[in-house]
Amino acid sequence: MITARDMYRDLNLREGAGIEEIKSAYRMMAKSYHPDSVSARDNASPEKFRKAYEAYKGLLRNALSGASEGEKKARSEEVTGYSPYVFSAKRTSGLNVFYDLILERPQAGRSVRLSLPVVRGEACPRCLGHGSTLKRQGGGFVYKPVACERCGGAGFEERELKIDLTLTSGMLERGKVRVRSMGAYDHKEGKRGDLVVNLEFAEKLPRNN
Numbered sequence: 001m002i003t004a005r006d007m008y009r010d011l012n013l014r015e016g017a018g019i020e021e022i023k024s025a026y027r028m029m030a031k032s033y034h035p036d037s038v039s040a041r042d043n044a045s046p047e048k049f050r051k052a053y054e055a056y057k058g059l060l061r062n063a064l065s066g067a068s069e070g071e072k073k074a075r076s077e078e079v080t081g082y083s084p085y086v087f088s089a090k091r092t093s094g095l096n097v098f099y100d101l102i103l104e105r106p107q108a109g110r111s112v113r114l115s116l117p118v119v120r121g122e123a124c125p126r127c128l129g130h131g132s133t134l135k136r137q138g139g140g141f142v143y144k145p146v147a148c149e150r151c152g153g154a155g156f157e158e159r160e161l162k163i164d165l166t167l168t169s170g171m172l173e174r175g176k177v178r179v180r181s182m183g184a185y186d187h188k189e190g191k192r193g194d195l196v197v198n199l200e201f202a203e204k205l206p207r208n209n
């Protein structure tokens, strides 16, 4: 059984640190240890990252169980549509993007509507993913050795959008929803990952004030 004390320790925090401190400690740990983090490099440690992530989730869940409706609302801005939602964290693994959501348990048989922010990567429409400037020449087109001015040579662009999900009571019971091809985009391989939403439920706790 992991105690709150362990969780604070895993985030290098003093016991009783507030939500903003918990968040920034987690961001630091993710930067230092996440395998995809550029600044982690040789220090990357999936194990340390996982511990920090679990601690972050656990501490926020504890903190938010007693939070007022106003505080919860402020934290549900990112994921909208279901206001008694308690916590969300986003992480990636390869091309798959995961949302871990902790919601207040909805009434039996009720569906839940959520709006999730996602980043949709697309091949750049100007250079068709090549990254170089496409110029008309003779009867056809050639690529000039000049970076495409639309995407700056990246070959793809990212669009932020929201996807709306209606989670039926069957989906809520399974605790997991997978949306194909809405994860990250690898433009070189032309591959897309999935968006995976993991659901957990927190019982509504009596207010202590």
Ligand SMILES: [Zn+2]
Binding pocket: 124, 125, 126, 127, 128, 129, 130, 131, 132, 148, 149, 150, 151, 152, 153, 154, 155, 156
């Ligand atoms: Zn381009």
